[in-house]
Amino acid sequence: MSAPPPVVAPSILAADFARLADEARAVEGAADWLHIDVMDNHFVPNLTIGLPVVTSLRAATNLPFDVHLMIDDPRRWAPGYADAGAYNVTFHAEASDNPVSLAKDLRAAGAKAGLAIDRDTPVEPYLELLPHFDTLLIMTIKAGFGGQKFIPAMLDKVAAARRHVDAGHLELRIEVDGGIADDTIAQAAEAGADAFVAGTAVYSAEDPAEAVRRLKALARRP
Numbered sequence: 001m002s003a004p005p006p007v008v009a010p011s012i013l014a015a016d017f018a019r020l021a022d023e024a025r026a027v028e029g030a031a032d033w034l035h036i037d038v039m040d041n042h043f044v045p046n047l048t049i050g051l052p053v054v055t056s057l058r059a060a061t062n063l064p065f066d067v068h069l070m071i072d073d074p075r076r077w078a079p080g081y082a083d084a085g086a087y088n089v090t091f092h093a094e095a096s097d098n099p100v101s102l103a104k105d106l107r108a109a110g111a112k113a114g115l116a117i118d119r120d121t122p123v124e125p126y127l128e129l130l131p132h133f134d135t136l137l138i139m140t141i142k143a144g145f146g147g148q149k150f151i152p153a154m155l156d157k158v159a160a161a162r163r164h165v166d167a168g169h170l171e172l173r174i175e176v177d178g179g180i181a182d183d184t185i186a187q188a189a190e191a192g193a194d195a196f197v198a199g200t201a202v203y204s205a206e207d208p209a210e211a212v213r214r215l216k217a218l219a220r221r222p
């Protein structure tokens with residue numbers, strides 16, 4: 001069985017927040033998902049956007065939304081993003097005391113369920129939970145800010161997850177987030193990632209759609 005084609009998800013964290021609808025449309029036709037970073041100034045120090053903005057943006061583009069919740073108490077907020085039409089809702093393992101139960105709720109609300117693992121969290125304790133999830137997001141930086149440097153050591157976690165997913169024939173995307181660019185995406189793909197978030201590399205480019213296409217070509221595993 002051949003691997004599914006890679007998914008590239010531009011992160012609007014690096015876009016112009018005064019022109020979110022235009023910035024989303026700028027990658028339509030090239031991007032697979034639009035990655036939306038929700039930060040609450042508690043789980044991470046930074047503060048970004050929440051449900052009202054995601055709801056408005058939902059009406060402005062046909063790209064599937066990949067919502068990355070960097071928030072405390074995801075049980076309270078995550079289902080609202082599924083109700084707002086998100087394709088995938090990812091919450092952090094570090095913020096949840098019952099990830100499987102929340103994953104079930106997200107799927108029941110019609111979304112895919114994602115589990116995120118921050119820089120300092122090992123992946124092994126979570127591997128057994130993966131049948132309940134559709135995406136596993138492995139941070140390749142410390143969650144909280146765009147524009148940080150990719151940490152190659154995080155790829156050991158990607159490789160461990162890939163072995164587990166393949167051995168169990170699980171249908172799950174392994175997503176990497178942080179510092180993904182032309183010079184890092186191939187190694188992440190090589191380690192076994194098949195979904196790639198890119199903020200700075202897409203939105204600081206002259207032509208964001210072209211940057212997405214280039215990343216996707218570089219992510220194709222031989």
Ligand code: DX5
Binds near residue numbers: 014068143148179180
């Ligand atoms: C940071 C966010 C990332 C961020 C990545 O915590 O989760 O999605 O936008 O930005 P770059 O691609 O610039 O590292």
Ligand code: ZN
Binds near residue numbers: 011037068
């Ligand atoms: Zn993110």
